[in-house]
Amino acid sequence: MARLKPIAADKQQNPFPRNWGLSAMWVVVAIYLVYSVDAMGLNLDRFLSGLGHADKLLGRMFPPDFSRWELLLDGLIESLEIAVISSVVGIFFSLFIGLFAARNFMPNWISSPVRAFIALCRSFHPVIIAILFVKSVGFGALAGILTLIVATIGFIAKLFAEAIEEISFKQVEAIQATGASFVSVILFSVMPQVFSRFIGFATYQFDSNLRNSTMVGIVGAGGLGGTLFSAFQRFDYDFVAAILITIIALILFWEFLSTVVRRIF
Amino acid sequence: MQHIDHHWQRFTLSQKLARYSVYLCFTLALVFSVRTVEVIPEFFYDAPEQMMDMFSRMWPIDLEFYPTTVHGAMIETLNIATLGTLVTLIFSIPLALMNASNIVASPWVHWIARFFLVSSRSVNSLVWALLFVAIFGPGVLAGVLAIAFRSVGFVGKLLAEALEEINMGSVEALRATGAPWGAVMLKGYLPQVLPSFLSIVLFRWDINVRESAVLGLVGAGGIGVVLSDSMNLFQWEQVATSLLAIFAVVIMAEILVVNIRKRLI
Numbered sequence: 001m002a003r004l005k006p007i008a009a010d011k012q013q014n015p016f017p018r019n020w021g022l023s024a025m026w027v028v029v030a031i032y033l034v035y036s037v038d039a040m041g042l043n044l045d046r047f048l049s050g051l052g053h054a055d056k057l058l059g060r061m062f063p064p065d066f067s068r069w070e071l072l073l074d075g076l077i078e079s080l081e082i083a084v085i086s087s088v089v090g091i092f093f094s095l096f097i098g099l100f101a102a103r104n105f106m107p108n109w110i111s112s113p114v115r116a117f118i119a120l121c122r123s124f125h126p127v128i129i130a131i132l133f134v135k136s137v138g139f140g141a142l143a144g145i146l147t148l149i150v151a152t153i154g155f156i157a158k159l160f161a162e163a164i165e166e167i168s169f170k171q172v173e174a175i176q177a178t179g180a181s182f183v184s185v186i187l188f189s190v191m192p193q194v195f196s197r198f199i200g201f202a203t204y205q206f207d208s209n210l211r212n213s214t215m216v217g218i219v220g221a222g223g224l225g226g227t228l229f230s231a232f233q234r235f236d237y238d239f240v241a242a243i244l245i246t247i248i249a250l251i252l253f254w255e256f257l258s259t260v261v262r263r264i265f
Numbered sequence: 266m267q268h269i270d271h272h273w274q275r276f277t278l279s280q281k282l283a284r285y286s287v288y289l290c291f292t293l294a295l296v297f298s299v300r301t302v303e304v305i306p307e308f309f310y311d312a313p314e315q316m317m318d319m320f321s322r323m324w325p326i327d328l329e330f331y332p333t334t335v336h337g338a339m340i341e342t343l344n345i346a347t348l349g350t351l352v353t354l355i356f357s358i359p360l361a362l363m364n365a366s367n368i369v370a371s372p373w374v375h376w377i378a379r380f381f382l383v384s385s386r387s388v389n390s391l392v393w394a395l396l397f398v399a400i401f402g403p404g405v406l407a408g409v410l411a412i413a414f415r416s417v418g419f420v421g422k423l424l425a426e427a428l429e430e431i432n433m434g435s436v437e438a439l440r441a442t443g444a445p446w447g448a449v450m451l452k453g454y455l456p457q458v459l460p461s462f463l464s465i466v467l468f469r470w471d472i473n474v475r476e477s478a479v480l481g482l483v484g485a486g487g488i489g490v491v492l493s494d495s496m497n498l499f500q501w502e503q504v505a506t507s508l509l510a511i512f513a514v515v516i517m518a519e520i521l522v523v524n525i526r527k528r529l530i
């Protein structure tokens with residue numbers, strides 16, 4: 001029987017070799033930290049004195065003040081309305097825009113400009129779009145709705161186009177073989193394949209619109225954000241705490257609802 | 266031949282009822298929203314004209330404004346995004362370890378970690394920025410912390426999911442040798458999650474570049490301060506310069522991230 005020969009120590013392979021790429025990355029991160037802290041003038045004194053303020057701020061935030069619940073409810077309802085309308089209108093437009101952006105259905109000269117448009121919708125933060133809409137259509141819910149429609153198109157149309165590009169063409173060919181029109185092909189062969197994913201995108205986007213609708217008010221586009229911002233400016237920190245708790249509760253409630261909806265579909 | 270008297274239905278009766286009740290609730294919410302939302306129709310009809318007016322004021326773009334003000338602010342914005350992404354790792358890695366069921370088995374720890382992750386995601390980055398501006402005063406520090414606290418939920422959740430998906434074979438092998446906890450972490454878990462970890466961090470960095478561009482609107486430093494200053498002065502040519510700079514940086518960040526991620530995975 002052959003005996004196992006001990007391997008010479010210098011020929012033994014280290015089972016855990018050093019990952020030089022990773023080490024280099026840590027060095028780069030360390031250098032960057034030193035550089036950025038220096039470049040932005042961050043220092044410890046300011047941080048520590050801020051912690052004292054944090055203590056005071058938290059002291060003033062608790063207990064949360066729900067006594068002006070009517071104001072809170074008004075803002076909340078307006079936020080919900082903005083979220084619902086913008087999701088519906090935005091998703092409706094995204095259906096068509098997504099279809100036009102799908103490269104397996106449309107020729108290149110249609111899909112490329114549509115894709116560029118979607119990328120443009122996505123590249124600006126909703127707040128910047130909200131500012132532009134507030135300047136052009138005035139303060140109020142309309143600016144918020146238009147903003148979130150743009151945000152919805154940027155997200156849903158892109159994902160929807162990708163979902164359409166991934167479908168199986170067997171069903172499409174089967175429906176086409178019956179001599180169906182283009183609309184029937186879309187309705188009976190494309191839609192059934194992408195519908196469940198589409199519900200997933202739609203609930204996700206509604207979630208995101210709900211979060212954003214509580215924020216666009218900060219720049220004057222209606223909803224709970226406006227109430228929040230004015231409470232901040234008047235230093236009513238206990239009311240701020242109440243609004244924040246309401247927002248978190250609303251989002252947790254929607255997360256619960258959306259799992260129920262997803263289980264149904 | 267036996268006659269099959271069975272009509273095939275895709276969904277059972279209760280499934281149908283559930284679906285229809287979702288549709289019904291949804292339609293009711295939409296009708297209620299459209300009927301009660303406060304939109305002034307004149308503003309809506311006027312919108313295209315007002316928008317054309319705004320865009321005509323933006324032209325010609327004030328390019329001389331770029332080297333004097335926009336460039337410095339843009340660098341600051343990038344620094345806020347990068348430093349915020351690095352600071353978020355301090356909080357999100359422990360929370361991800363606490364949330365991953367194959368590292369910590371206690372459900373209590375999971376719930377605690379999940380609570381922090383969800384609250385981080387529910388509060389918008391602008392609201393975090395408002396809070397930190399109230400604590401640390403206006404400036405870059407508030408922006409960095411706002412970005413960091415907002416990202417904790419995202420990075421923590423995705424990293425926990427990546428940790429749960431790893432192959433436990435090498436971890437068990439290491440444990441069998443009697444390796445201490447730290448060694449199991451570094452040599453068992455880390456090599457497997459490293460690619461997804463890096464791609465999560467890069468993805469979040471890309472989002473943070475967009476978000477840090479607007480934090481200045483509430484006084485948390487970066488290009489947003491320049492943007493809101495020139496908007497308050499109605500210097501639309503300068504606004505256009507800032508918007509163009511944001512657009513260019515966002516697109517470049519996205520291209521960079523997409524290319525690095527392609528190489529990682």
